[in-house]
Amino acid sequence: MSLAIAALTGVALAACAGLRVFLPLLAAGIAARWFDWPLAPSMRWLASDPALVTFGVASVVEILADKLPVLDHALDVAQTFLAPAAGTMVAVSALGDLPTYSALALGIITGAPIAAGVHGIAATTRLGSSALTLGTGNPVLSVLEDAAATVGVVLAFVIPALVVLAVVVLAFMVRRWRRSRRVA
Numbered sequence: 001m002s003l004a005i006a007a008l009t010g011v012a013l014a015a016c017a018g019l020r021v022f023l024p025l026l027a028a029g030i031a032a033r034w035f036d037w038p039l040a041p042s043m044r045w046l047a048s049d050p051a052l053v054t055f056g057v058a059s060v061v062e063i064l065a066d067k068l069p070v071l072d073h074a075l076d077v078a079q080t081f082l083a084p085a086a087g088t089m090v091a092v093s094a095l096g097d098l099p100t101y102s103a104l105a106l107g108i109i110t111g112a113p114i115a116a117g118v119h120g121i122a123a124t125t126r127l128g129s130s131a132l133t134l135g136t137g138n139p140v141l142s143v144l145e146d147a148a149a150t151v152g153v154v155l156a157f158v159i160p161a162l163v164v165l166a167v168v169v170l171a172f173m174v175r176r177w178r179r180s181r182r183v184a
Contacts, residue, residue, distance in 0.1 A: 003097055005160040006038075007106070010094030012156035014087035014111035018118025020149040021079055021086045022062055026055035027153040028093045037157070042100050043093035066142040069135050076123045080116075087115025 013024040029046035031037035045051055065071045088104075091111025095103035122145055129137040 003095075005163060006094045006097060007110075009156050009160050010091035010107070011110055011114060012152060012159075013090035013094065014114040015118050016149045016152040016156065017086035017090055017111075018083050018115040018120075019122055019145045019152070020059065020062060021082045022055045022058040023149050024090045024153055024156075025086055026052065026059050027157070028090055029055060031157055032093075035157075038096045039093050040096040040098070040100070040103050042103070043089065043096075046089075046093060063142075063146055066145070067139045069138070072126065072138055072142065073130075076119075076126060079119050080123070083115040083119040084112035087111035087113075 013028060016024045025046060028037070028039065028043075029048075029052050032039045032044070032047035033052065039046060046055075062075065065075050088107040088111040091114075092103045092107035095106060098106070122141075126138060126141055129135075129141050
């Protein structure tokens, strides 16, 4: 996989970690385990049974807890620290072609601030919703965040694959076109 595609996938997953901390980690583990997605050597544990079970349970708990008043705010506070860590981890996990220290540096430089920024926007929006609707609008925002994180995670894996497929198809078409011009 090209470094550019891996980096874009890592950035997209880091952004999703700003909305749902554990979902991108679960997705990276599932993609590595069942779809042969390459993980950085230091992050291969994401595809292990204990990690998949842990991140699966944590994702469900996070999604459900975010719908409950008071718990949603406690979760936002915890995510202030967890989202940058998860953003770093998923960014590093996608950079398997780089040496560990380079991948870690890039993960910290890109993944952490992207996840923190997305989380900051979501938390600020949630505070505004709490003030305007006395918290009754927060479950709606939570469902929208769930949808955005889920779609984002899927697109993080699908779009790079579509880019690779498009390049292969384009190369094939150019090759055929060149052959047809030689014959004529």
